Amino acid sequence: xxxxxSWVESANAADCPFPLNNLPYGVFSTPDLxxxxxxxxxDMILDLKxxxxxxxxxxxxxxxxxxxxxxAFMALGRDRWAGLRNRLTALLSDxxxxxxALSALLVPMADATMHLPIQVAEYTxxxxxxxxxxxxxxxxxGAENALxxxxxxxxxxxxxxxxxxxxxxxxxxxPWGQLKGPxxxxxxxxxxxxxxxxLEMGAIVGQPSSGPITVQEADDNIFGYVxxxxxxxxxxQAWEYQPLGPFQSKAxxxxxxxxxxxxxxxxxxxxxxxxxxxxxxxxxxxxxxxLFDIDLRVTLAPEGKAATTIAETNYNVMYYSAAQQxxxxxxxxxxxxxxxxxxxxxISGPDKxxxxxxxxxxxxxxxxxxxxxxxxxxxxxxxxTLTLAGAxxxxxxxxxxxxxxxxxxxxxDDPYTRG
Amino acid sequence: xxxxxSWVESANAADCPFPLNNLPYGVFSTPDLxxxxxxxxxDMILDLKxxxxxxxxxxxxxxxxxxxxxxAFMALGRDRWAGLRNRLTALLSDxxxxxxALSALLVPMADATMHLPIQVAEYTxxxxxxxxxxxxxxxxxGAENALxxxxxxxxxxxxxxxxxxxxxxxxxxxPWGQLKGPxxxxxxxxxxxxxxxxLEMGAIVGQPSSGPITVQEADDNIFGYVxxxxxxxxxxQAWEYQPLGPFQSKAxxxxxxxxxxxxxxxxxxxxxxxxxxxxxxxxxxxxxxxLFDIDLRVTLAPEGKAATTIAETNYNVMYYSAAQQxxxxxxxxxxxxxxxxxxxxxISGPDKxxxxxxxxxxxxxxxxxxxxxxxxxxxxxxxxTLTLAGAxxxxxxxxxxxxxxxxxxxxxDDPYTRG
Numbered sequence: 001x002x003x004x005x006s007w008v009e010s011a012n013a014a015d016c017p018f019p020l021n022n023l024p025y026g027v028f029s030t031p032d033l034x035x036x037x038x039x040x041x042x043d044m045i046l047d048l049k050x051x052x053x054x055x056x057x058x059x060x061x062x063x064x065x066x067x068x069x070x071x072a073f074m075a076l077g078r079d080r081w082a083g084l085r086n087r088l089t090a091l092l093s094d095x096x097x098x099x100x101a102l103s104a105l106l107v108p109m110a111d112a113t114m115h116l117p118i119q120v121a122e123y124t125x126x127x128x129x130x131x132x133x134x135x136x137x138x139x140x141x142g143a144e145n146a147l148x149x150x151x152x153x154x155x156x157x158x159x160x161x162x163x164x165x166x167x168x169x170x171x172x173x174x175p176w177g178q179l180k181g182p183x184x185x186x187x188x189x190x191x192x193x194x195x196x197x198x199l200e201m202g203a204i205v206g207q208p209s210s211g212p213i214t215v216q217e218a219d220d221n222i223f224g225y226v227x228x229x230x231x232x233x234x235x236x237q238a239w240e241y242q243p244l245g246p247f248q249s250k251a252x253x254x255x256x257x258x259x260x261x262x263x264x265x266x267x268x269x270x271x272x273x274x275x276x277x278x279x280x281x282x283x284x285x286x287x288x289x290x291l292f293d294i295d296l297r298v299t300l301a302p303e304g305k306a307a308t309t310i311a312e313t314n315y316n317v318m319y320y321s322a323a324q325q326x327x328x329x330x331x332x333x334x335x336x337x338x339x340x341x342x343x344x345x346x347i348s349g350p351d352k353x354x355x356x357x358x359x360x361x362x363x364x365x366x367x368x369x370x371x372x373x374x375x376x377x378x379x380x381x382x383x384x385t386l387t388l389a390g391a392x393x394x395x396x397x398x399x400x401x402x403x404x405x406x407x408x409x410x411x412x413d414d415p416y417t418r419g
Numbered sequence: 420x421x422x423x424x425s426w427v428e429s430a431n432a433a434d435c436p437f438p439l440n441n442l443p444y445g446v447f448s449t450p451d452l453x454x455x456x457x458x459x460x461x462d463m464i465l466d467l468k469x470x471x472x473x474x475x476x477x478x479x480x481x482x483x484x485x486x487x488x489x490x491a492f493m494a495l496g497r498d499r500w501a502g503l504r505n506r507l508t509a510l511l512s513d514x515x516x517x518x519x520a521l522s523a524l525l526v527p528m529a530d531a532t533m534h535l536p537i538q539v540a541e542y543t544x545x546x547x548x549x550x551x552x553x554x555x556x557x558x559x560x561g562a563e564n565a566l567x568x569x570x571x572x573x574x575x576x577x578x579x580x581x582x583x584x585x586x587x588x589x590x591x592x593x594p595w596g597q598l599k600g601p602x603x604x605x606x607x608x609x610x611x612x613x614x615x616x617x618l619e620m621g622a623i624v625g626q627p628s629s630g631p632i633t634v635q636e637a638d639d640n641i642f643g644y645v646x647x648x649x650x651x652x653x654x655x656q657a658w659e660y661q662p663l664g665p666f667q668s669k670a671x672x673x674x675x676x677x678x679x680x681x682x683x684x685x686x687x688x689x690x691x692x693x694x695x696x697x698x699x700x701x702x703x704x705x706x707x708x709x710l711f712d713i714d715l716r717v718t719l720a721p722e723g724k725a726a727t728t729i730a731e732t733n734y735n736v737m738y739y740s741a742a743q744q745x746x747x748x749x750x751x752x753x754x755x756x757x758x759x760x761x762x763x764x765x766i767s768g769p770d771k772x773x774x775x776x777x778x779x780x781x782x783x784x785x786x787x788x789x790x791x792x793x794x795x796x797x798x799x800x801x802x803x804t805l806t807l808a809g810a811x812x813x814x815x816x817x818x819x820x821x822x823x824x825x826x827x828x829x830x831x832d833d834p835y836t837r838g
Contacts, residue, residue, distance in 0.1 A: 156659070175750070214835055244577040253752070332655065
């Protein structure tokens, strides 16, 4: 598929992340416009609330784009997802007679504030990267016991905390927590000293289910994808995670990028999961290629200094797809809802420079990174800005995710002082 | 405090679970009345939607009792919680001049269908019973490693799945899942054979918080308590829980009783947590007695047969209070929301007959229970009805929780057949 040309000129540049082929969905506001649904095209945002009110986008029934979340639209189902994408593609195409009506509904992206694109129903985080699981397992349990016995049979996951999901750009406060190092006599309560990122993709569930669903049905129920940074306090995690898993170490914040890149836009970039080391049981077997070829990059910028790229990898290295994760999520009859968010797990490639966490990049702090500024890093320091970026690269066009950014602010002096 | 007498005569019986001292909050409907908020008094429910509309209960601003959840009222804060309780106590007291106006707003409990009393924002399950943790740890890891090293320092918890919370009376479908016994070569996908209950109390968070809060603040933010049965598939759990904790084993369903017994009603029953085996860090220390003296009972009735009491215990045996759990939940800055539900963890007393799960009662299936009917049970069989009951017993009155009931239905023949 070539670049689709739009009458919005900025969308036609070869390096534009938001060409007509993409059409990612977000929620934006400006000083004059309340938070509402919009679609990115070039360096502009089409205001879908006004498009709907004006009848440019025909909708039956209640307004679904007026509110600050895509949930109401997602709930309408796949036919309507396809219908909107087709309509927007037609209206924004070069030569469309929609240009006059729509031009007045475009807002410069530079003037907009982005918000969470969905109301997150519940948030689940997986552990589906083979290299990440092996690296972390090696550090925690030794190379021989690195991969848990169940890992090759089920996409291991745990429930996270939906209330902690924030949009890119939100500052992240270094957490306090209970810590106990291996040589400490007893735990203490202190700010985390091993605060970290996890480079992930987030899959957004757009249709509900009330019992077990197949991998194909799961794939069909995924509305789109975002970049996701699952901020992790490694020292809190090491002390708390046995026997019931990570809890406060993962509850400070999870950042997501503001633009939902739809599954439809990613169709040309589908690719297979890797060959299975042991066969999966029937209910988890692939129903077709369900990973995506998406280049990913992480940069770290110390306060007031330039950013250094610290990792480059690709979503296609994962062992389990989001569709397999969602199918597994439903096996016990667990009801899934519109707006559920599934984190892929940390995406680490096989190379040392392709690791999606500082824990792996600095090998638990034993091999600190040297940044372009000359600073070294084992874990995040106060004032550091961490940025994830992602893009699927087609022939003459790019399906960009934009960025997922967070700056880490110092821990509170006294966490029990209000205000 | 003695029994408070009401003009609703049934509320004055010595064994009535819902005297004027209690006033628990629920959501009910009848064939004629949509789901709405109500308060139990004797064998009647006072319709708070109509009471509010009629001006009997003065409310400023928007109607908060008309919808099918207590969240809107909880969000108004503690002063309003106290105000409503005071007003209801006055109106329903023997000799009140509210009798005429209110009599028309009473609905026989027998005619009502009960619903979930809250919209569950997120659900967290803890592991705060010393005996339960020791029993389960002994079975899984041996007596010497029974209690994890962190257990005496933090109330261990994990995030559960809010979408799986159902109201008492909802049938529970035996789940399928991936299973692998210690002697199996490889896992298989099959219905759970070790399906179990967990006897717990649920604490309902009634006020939001956005950073770490103290144990006292946490106690203040708890609106009330319910009975909670955290249905658990032990065979799924054993295979999946390392390293990130329980996931699908706990996602089939969690049942709660329909009546929220308020923290205010439980005030006379406060009691201390047990003496600490090691001192807690300052931020988790008790701020006063925050457990409650609540008798708890579990019965099991095979299909078509009488129920047998299989466990009797008390909430006062827990090591951590809900206030300590909620305070711990916020340490990393995790935002808490109105409607968050916290499971206490399984409540097992020191005696063999005081254990709150079949896993413990049958010691992993090695010591099956014999029921009054002559049937034996290691785990739940299809058609079994499990009932939790709870009550705080005062001098001449009872603060009853009612019951939390669920009947287990056979697993689906083929979980991937729709409809």
